[in-house]
Amino acid sequence: MPSFRLLATACFGIVLLSICHRSAAASSGDNLTKIRVGYVGITCEAPIFCAVENGYFKEEGLDAQLVKCEWSNYKDVLALGGFDITHHLIMYLLKPIEQGLDVKFTAGVHRGCLRIQALAGGKVKTVQDLRGKRIGVPGMGTPPFIFTNRVLAANGMNGSRDVTWVVFPSGELGLALQKGQVDAVADSEPIGTLLLADGKVRNVVDQATDAPYKDEYCCAVVVSGKFLANNPRAAAAATRALLKGAKWVQENPAAAARLSVEKKYLASNPELNALAISHLNYLPSVSGAEAAVNSAAVQMKAAGMLDPGTDVSALAKKAFVHLDGVSDEWLQNLQVNKVADGQLPPDEIYRVRAELAADSKTPDLASCCSSH
Numbered sequence: 001m002p003s004f005r006l007l008a009t010a011c012f013g014i015v016l017l018s019i020c021h022r023s024a025a026a027s028s029g030d031n032l033t034k035i036r037v038g039y040v041g042i043t044c045e046a047p048i049f050c051a052v053e054n055g056y057f058k059e060e061g062l063d064a065q066l067v068k069c070e071w072s073n074y075k076d077v078l079a080l081g082g083f084d085i086t087h088h089l090i091m092y093l094l095k096p097i098e099q100g101l102d103v104k105f106t107a108g109v110h111r112g113c114l115r116i117q118a119l120a121g122g123k124v125k126t127v128q129d130l131r132g133k134r135i136g137v138p139g140m141g142t143p144p145f146i147f148t149n150r151v152l153a154a155n156g157m158n159g160s161r162d163v164t165w166v167v168f169p170s171g172e173l174g175l176a177l178q179k180g181q182v183d184a185v186a187d188s189e190p191i192g193t194l195l196l197a198d199g200k201v202r203n204v205v206d207q208a209t210d211a212p213y214k215d216e217y218c219c220a221v222v223v224s225g226k227f228l229a230n231n232p233r234a235a236a237a238a239t240r241a242l243l244k245g246a247k248w249v250q251e252n253p254a255a256a257a258r259l260s261v262e263k264k265y266l267a268s269n270p271e272l273n274a275l276a277i278s279h280l281n282y283l284p285s286v287s288g289a290e291a292a293v294n295s296a297a298v299q300m301k302a303a304g305m306l307d308p309g310t311d312v313s314a315l316a317k318k319a320f321v322h323l324d325g326v327s328d329e330w331l332q333n334l335q336v337n338k339v340a341d342g343q344l345p346p347d348e349i350y351r352v353r354a355e356l357a358a359d360s361k362t363p364d365l366a367s368c369c370s371s372h
Helices: 002-014 043-053 074-079 090-098 143-154 170-178 191-197 225-230 232-251 253-262 270-279 286-302 312-319 328-333 348-358
Strands: 021-024 033-039 062-068 085-089 103-110 114-119 134-137 164-167 184-188 201-206 219-224
Touching: 033 043, 033 074, 033 232, 043 062, 043 085, 043 103, 043 232, 043 253, 043 270, 062 232, 074 090, 085 090, 085 232, 090 103, 090 143, 090 219, 090 286, 090 312, 103 225, 103 232, 103 286, 103 312, 114 143, 114 170, 114 191, 134 143, 134 170, 143 184, 143 286, 170 184, 170 191, 184 191, 191 201, 191 270, 219 225, 219 232, 219 286, 225 232, 232 253, 232 328, 253 270, 286 312, 286 328
Parallel strands: 033 062, 033 085, 134 164, 134 184
Antiparallel strands: 021 062, 085 219, 103 219, 114 184, 114 201
């Protein structure tokens, strides 16, 4: 079916090595502080790639080395000191922080990763229609699963009783929906954008556009607590570099998408990657991230995903830290360049649809693995 070739290509960027490996991301220098930046190889990590390629880490006096890891052990590698900083989903890390993971959020990177989708002509049109239905997710405990549980709880449902969860690899969620194996799917970028572009699904809930989620930062800069304690200036400098990258992506989504693919940070189609990036709101914020940590903690506890006795206010204070030189005022004054051909043409979605329609090959999706 036409969507699956590009889906496999997009997902291939998420296929990860069995062992984390490091690659030099900036020239070493005696006056540069080395810092290891974790990444997975997915669409929303464009600020990491752009910060490296645009020299933002060097501008901050840092020699950045990228550490590519498997999704399955990403938290463990961070906890064990395998890398020092990254940006990642707040909801994904709050439970581990509650359980003792020593990491800190320092600023928000973007909003809008996650969606709940159903067949365009199907019976599921609202959240209430999900009661008693089967929901496909890329894994139990993944951000799409956590987000959907929050949505259900906010609408008077219990994710443990009122729906049935069915796990599929990310690349097979759309097929499972079309074959009637599930009634809805919860996914993230670039899966959600591809399924929409193919015209087969409709959004039930879109984190980028639907209240109250549209104003909540899904992804934030996260730094190792140990690294922060030993290198507070470097942690602040690296946070600034990543936030510069986020601002540049917002100004130049098409250029960021091309850079991510051409520099081989991920394997995807540039047009599809650009369309997915354009759905995300890369408007970095310090106060926005702090608020998101609080709201996510409150709603996760209400949905039964945090311990009943957890003090969510204390958890949020434990999870977020303010760094010197990293503020909303600094972000408001921060200027990045806008490059030629860096923006999306207004007909981008039609270009993607045309490519999907022209592609009749069905690939082997076994190589696709879970993203967010």
